[in-house]
Amino acid sequence: MIRTPLRPLARILSARQKGENPDTIERENLRLRHEEIRDRGRARAEVRLLFLSLGFLAAFSTIGARMGLLAATEPVEPRSAAAGAQILATRADITDRNGRILATNMQTYALYAQPRDMVDPGRVARELAKIFPEIDPVAMERRLTDGRTFLWIRRVMSPEQMQRVHEIGDPGLLFGPREMRLYPNGQLAAHVLGGASFGAEGVSSAEVIGTAGIEKALDARLRDPAQAGTPLELSLDLTLQAAVEEILGTGMTMLNAKGAAAILMDVKTGEILSLASLPAFDPNDRPNPLVKGDPGDSPLFNRAVQGVYELGSTFKIFTVANAMNLGLVSPETMVDANAPRRWGKFTIKEFQNKNYGPLLSVENVIVKSSNVGTANIALMVGAERQAAFFQSLGFFDPTVIELVEAPGAKPIVPKRWPDITTITTSYGHGISASPMHLAVAYAAIANGGVKVTPTLLHGGVAQNGPRVMTAETAAASVRMLRGVVEHGTATLGDVPGYQVAGKTGTAEKPSRTGGYDEDKVVNTFASLFPADDPKYVLVVTLDEPVETSGSEPRRTAGWTAVPVAGEIIRRAAPLLGLRPVVEPPPVDGLTAVSN
CATH class of the missing domain: 3.90.1310.10 (Penicillin-binding protein 2a (Domain 2))
Known part of the structure; x- marks a missing residue:
């Protein structure tokens, strides 16, 4: 900026020559300078006021727009900006x-x-x-x-x-x-x-x-x-589940049972088509857990998975299958079944003190459910190989299934395995497992000798699990189990047209004061069907049942768990798409004619 002097020399000299007062020139120039300074200041102030006005206008416009937006939307709860503070309410069906x-x-x-x-x-x-x-x-x-x-x-x-x-x-x-x-x-x-x-x-x-x-x-x-x-x-079928729970509940009531469980499983894929435990509860109004007493008395207790019981004679087929797999016996091999059998200070007896001996074929050991015959076969196998076979079937570890309760249901197995343990575990005493463990083990027999992992997720793919027995051993075991239903301890479970095979198990419950309580039993029927080409395993367990229609109360599985399982198969088989195989009646020789 060029600054104009207040007393320019040329104008001062000219004013003196003309006789004018030079101070007038200085005052005039000072006035002009002040006016120029005021004009520049006014211009700057106007620009500042303009920008300030525009700023206020923008701010109030933003605030107004935001207030209008908030007024037009649903109220939203303020949320923290911290990670993980958001509430995720959406849940898949x-x-x-x-x-x-x-x-x-x-x-x-x-x-x-x-x-x-x-x-x-x-x-x-x-x-x-x-x-x-x-x-x-x-x-x-x-x-x-x-x-x-x-x-x-x-x-x-x-x-x-x-x-x-x-x-x-x-x-x-x-x-x-x-x-x-x-x-x-x-x-x-x-x-x-x-x-x-x-x-x-x-x-x-x-x-x-x-x-x-x-x-x-x-x-x-x-x-x-x-x-x-x-x-x-899920792998569950809602129609099957409803039928199984209805029949199981009716059987539990008629047989005065404390509780009941049932598992229906595909033997090749391991998919659970139905899993029931009674008494049940409504998950819409889930009750509180028991704070005292036996947890098994709570309706929240899942007997099919959490219930760890001695499963009795259902284990006998494993003992025999192990011996056949090792080449020690065949179904026709005759074994000592003379009862009672002494082993040290222990006595092995048959049900109701019967004696099926002196000799019994391996097949009839299963059909007649001989404790002594099974014990002698187990002694042939030996403790180490018996324990290893049970472990291969999954009886030493919790079942791997998509239920949070499953990992806590670890089987109770002997810490030591002397000969007397080999004997008692051969017919299901001294070792405890859940009905789910039993279903997995019977599925291995039914599908030709391959262990499957149970699952509640629908997939439909056959599993390629470890082989636990040969296909020949599995087939022979199925034939023996079919004999149990045809003319053994499970005849009430025979469903015409569907060739049911299975094994009963009646186990006295341990008493709290030691020993066993003869009047309190856990009854189990482990079955598979159809026997000519097994596709499904059904395990039914009843806690403390008693059948009272006769002159004396009957507590064996053949009178309790078996008829319940038979009715379930009768209802479930058609729902599973199985067509009954109807055998023609024998031709009467007196009326038959021929061309």
């Missing part, structure tokens, strides 16, 4: 193998209160007590007036209850939307599904988490947002 819903989600509302906004807390407490009987009006009024700013009242409400609360009309009562887990079939497959509850909760959403069963075992899969739209497809 669970279906059976045919796509029928077993577990899904339902939109509902929670009820909470902001006491500071209430008009009349006393009236609100009294009205809430009329809607929800479990609410104490005095205690509720005290909580509404103790100074707190927030109070949960109900996590879940029915639409009718919500309407009645709405009619109270107090501004301090508020509703929060959320999803809850719904099991539309009630108690059906309750022990498989387990149940769900709320985890992290907010006023507008709640985290649904599994609490038991497959809901908890596969909780991460069910809560995965990427798979929320893809249902978890």
Whole structure:
């Protein structure tokens, strides 16, 4: 900027020549300079005011737009910016193998209160007590007036209850939307599904988490947002499950049993088509666990997986199969069955002190369920090889199945394996396992000698598990088991047209004071069908059953578990698509004619 001098020399000299006052020139130039400075200052101020106005306009426009947006949208609960703070409420459905819903989600509302906004807390407490009987009006009024700013009242409400609360009309009562887990079939497959509850909760959403069963075992899969739209497809068949539970429940009632369990499994894929445990519960209203007493008395107890029992004579076929697999015997080999048999200070007896000896074929050892014959075969096998065979069948480890309860059900096996243990375990005493363990072991016999892993997930692919016995041994074992049903201890389980094969097991329950209780038994029938080409295994277990239709009470599996299993097969086989094989009646020689 060029600065104009206040007393320019040329003009001063010219003014002096003309006789003018040079100070006038200086005052004029000073005035002009001040006016120029004021003009520049005014221009800068105007520019600043313009930018400031534009800034205020932009800020207030943004705030106004944001307020309008918030007013036009649903209220959203503020969330923390910390990782993991978001509540994931979406949970995938669970279906059976045919796509029928077993577990899904339902939109509902929670009820909470902001006491500071209430008009009349006393009236609100009294009205809430009329809607929800479990609410104490005095205690509720005290909580509404103790100074707190927030109070949960109900996590879940029915639409009718919500309407009645709405009619109270107090501004301090508020509703929060959320999803809850719904099991539309009630108690059906309750022990498989387990149940769900709320985890992290907010006023507008709640985290649904599994609490038991497959809901908890596969909780991460069910809560995965990427798979929320893809249902978890189980191997269960809803129709089969309903039939099995109905028959099992009827049998449990008629036979005065304390509990019951049933497992129906595909012998090649390991898929569980039905898994039932009674008494059951409704996962929509899951009861609390027992805090004292026997956990097995709780309806939450899954007898099919968690129940670890001595399974009695159902183990005899394993002893015989092991001996045949080692080449020690064949079905026709005659063994010593002379009873009773002394071994040191122990006596091995038959049921009702019978004696099937002195000799009995291996096949008849199974058909007649001879303890002595089985013991002598086990001694031929030896302790080490017997223990190894039981371990190969899975009787030393928990079953690998998609239930959170399964890992805790470890079989009870002897710590030492002397000869007397070899004898007693050969017919199912001194070793305890679950019905699921038994189903897996019988599936290996049924499918030709390959161990399968049980699964509750639908896949339909035959498993290529480890071979535990030769195909010839497995086939011979199936023929023996068929003989048990045809003319052995399980004749009441013979279903015309379906060639049932299986083995009974009656095991006295250990007494709490030591020894065994003769009047309390666990009865099991492990079966497979059809015997000519086994496709399915069915294990039925009854806890403390007694059949009272005769003159004396009967507690053996042949009178209790077997007829229940037979009725299940009679109902289930057609549902499984099995066509009955009807054998023609024998031709009467007196009336037969020929051309």
